Amino acid sequence: MSTMFTRAAGLAAVVALAAVTVAVPAHAKPDKEPDLSDVGSLVDKVAKEQLEEGEVPGAAVSIVSGGEEIYSQGYGYADIDDKTPVDPDTTGFYAASTAKLFTAAAVLQLEAKGKLDLDADVNEYLDFDIPDTHPGEPITVEHLLTHTSGFDPDYGMLGKSVTDAEELMSLRDSVVDYLPERVEPPGTVLAYDNYGVTLAGYIVERVSETPYDEYIRENVHKPLGMTGSTATQPHPDTIAKNLATGYRLDGDKQVTTPPNFDPWTPTGPGHVVTAADMSRFMIDQLSNDSLLGEGIPENMMKQHHTSHAGMPGIGYVYEEQPRNGQRVLAKDGDGMGFHNDMILLPEHDLGIFFAVNGDGGDGLDLAAIGEAVTDTYYPGDDVGKPTAVDDSDVSEYEGVYQGSRVSRHSIAKLRVVGQSRVIVTANADGTLTTSDKTLSTHADADSQKWVQTKPGFFREVDGRGTIAFEDGVLTGSTGQNQVYLKQAWYESPVLHLYLTAAALVAMLAGVIVLPIVALRRRGQSGPGKFSRLLGWLTSALAVAVVVGLYLLLSNRDVGIQMLWLGSPLVYAIMTAASVVVLGAAGMAVASVVSWLRGWWRVSGRVSYSLLSLAALTFASIAVTYNFTGPPFD
Template structure:
């Protein structure tokens, strides 16, 4: 079953909006998961149609204009290939909505360029496979062999190109530099991969964890072994070879293409944003037309158009479409997996090789069905009314295409296993994403965005990231048990996920080829409620401070009789309490900037860390104040209040430390 990508999972976009939304919820005193669901579009009746240009055009014309208007999307471009040729290419809506006296510009699928985000990674995969064919690299050799810098590793096992192309090298996610402000110079590829390397979290080949850095490192290997800058290599050996004259990795675009670039719209009613600078470039910087992506799909199917030479030998194309590391994934190998560059799915009984891509404004999807010789590409130049508007539409387009033109026989739903209820209870709990920042302050995004697997009490489970297009969590029941893991399938549907199991415990849940859920450690599960309690108590005490002053004044009570030392301790304690909400608001503001792809200056981050430390330092005057209260027989309630203040300060500091907000590494 094909699964729509989570909105940030295989895209260039990081988990920043998740952190922002959840920190805001924290301030409001509540929390809910704010992660992009794996979207399952409504199931359409199985209707077989003839795959002709006329029928595909009618189908697209009946679907896309209405969907764009409904979802508030500016424009889309589509190409469909079949029988060794581009069957059709269509443009819908506007490449430029126009402003004032400037008229709107319609999308032209042959001329209008769209940013395709992580679909660019397929070019990296092709380039690596070309060098495999040339004998310059080995997919299973230690990648260190090809590098001119030391690769940082946490495990003895070597990292290979196979791992890099299948997102199983085990590295954490980093977001800084992925989407840069318009006009920002493109970073140097070697600097991107060699300087401030991400931390390796998992043993190579064992845990899928999507990584832009890994793809860039594979591209750098191509650059090293060929002696050609990757951008030039991609142009000469891939794009030009196929006649993709409307495609480029250049940032900014060359003069001949810049005027053909679609505008991008981050929200309904928003002005067009400028041309995004994306880093690392191999992982997502390509701009292209739908026509050119049609040529690329044909080459990936082994049937390049016209007189274009093949990109790869048939055996290399076949290798890209096979599971890359199935033998080392344990129970996760029972679900959809990664190939070499491709996400591998099954839809209507057919193999589907796909890759999605997202920037701040553009949302794309490419998919080919190798046994049927067909493929479809779509790109959308705006985000729409809801965060998942574009994701829902591109998923519906792909599933609708396969269901309409390649419907498979209706299959009987498998029966639930006898252990479904027992295993549902064992699977229930809190999980974190395998793709996450761990060694920096961005750990907070993972800590406070836990995913809860719910045991529904009837032998089924639900989780919020596996949902219908309306956002309702699907119910899944166990349909298979092996010595490696358990397989769960949507009740009344085809969607499946797999659980890796060790000693009866769920160690990982695979819901997408490059994205896995891992059990959330108990201390991290406690961060959000502890932080909410600390913030709430700090605000309550701060609110009581002026109220208490008013009450004392009305009753003629003065603190003047207190010693100077006692008044200073009280002031320092309250300053520590004041720092709790101020630090929280500061982190929300910084994350808001990062979410808008505005880099956060390091001095600002360091200042925030100092402010976050103030409540911890205020524990000292709070403790001395508590001791003074006890010595002076200040009353039970006064002592309890001082104790709770000290606990709140400590709790906030612990939560900040556990969430990574005090990490010395400010890379994100």
């Protein structure tokens, strides 16, 4: 803990410190560890609730403690049509991002052998160059494992996945062709980074002189006895035959998701695991004698980056997510039709893995089992209500904060439109209120109130959560794969939505009115007629773009599928939006010329100028959110 008080406060300050500060909790172990013999009944109840309320067809759970698996169970169906039940020992689930842990372990194995240096410039291990965007601040291997490389987040999502493994590009080609821009100096901003971990996996391949999937098989899966797991694409027949079918909801029906092969295997895609194999992995992670290598799990779980001193942070891929005063390390994975959550309580030698084979509905809560077990067996002590020990002005923290995991240079920036933001309001009593995005330890809280315990550091009034501010960056204690960056008013997605709506209304009017005007003046010719045609075509294409975006964004799971697989609809939207930009520029020129040369009546020139302004507004939004091209990404 880093909260500081003056010596004059003496013993009272120590007491106050214990009462108000839980940023990195004192993870006290109980005098006697709880009896987990009945944990199965609790987990069984919650898992069945998740199947029903989360609307997923199947699930598997495994729990380890004391060096052994103490509970495992399958629920529902691995395949609905064949009525194949989920078997925790044999049913395969896509691991998605949880497989990043395997990449981290592989990197540390090579470091232990002296084959790479975590603090070295990644260019030392590559056969292509990462640009020197920030001179004197190279990206290191450690940056890749802590999501602090500064690469543009979520870049390279469009069209990289395929449904036929024979069309899969190589790992090397993918990291070269989809190299993101460096948007932040390394080590400064925490932002979940799929490319960074993929690059770490390619470094494993380069340094070990072994294909990535083979290295993982021989050095991670094989030592642990993970016989039902693989990083190879296409999957070996023994794995493929037991792989669960992925599903997404279409109304009240479960629809299968398409096969998905992706070259970025080190960051998760393509990895298949079973619940039993994840038990073996968790047991090794919690062991004092790891089969992966001496000290490797401890190094993975150690905090290697925090965005604010005294706050939870990130290890090598592991995210610190304290709960009830306990140190909890978490990693989850999300893919098309597959999702999972894994947590470790290292001080209590406890690990929990929960996986489902469906995207599910709003009721799906992957963290439900881990939270239920933690709350039941490690509830923590009542920390009491915090008392403000710092009454300095808090108005400087007011504003709107957006998550850092937002692409700046790809169409993936569109995800910001549906994301919750953190709205911070300063209260007259010196407290802060946050709303919209939940930073509370109470997941269902609509808003939270915070007391300042030292400058820039706040404790939740009715919970254990903490937040901290520094240089326009907000760090929360409930999730450690991104921070929140203060937005300028003109960066607001809400403002952009209003501007888009206003422009769309004007352009819809243009689509309707311009043909009527053309019919009334069908005998006319010349540049004025062409300008009206240009206005109609531009407006019609803008309307078509909005319809396409609605189809893309109305169902999150379908939209992600379309982006990953490079759906023709996505490319059609981007092509049409690019033409709208050109059309808007042409309309702006025509509008100016219409006033200079006296085309049409004054009312006609005013109307066309307003339509041109609407087109330019729409075009600027299209450029801002990167759904123009070429290139199309």
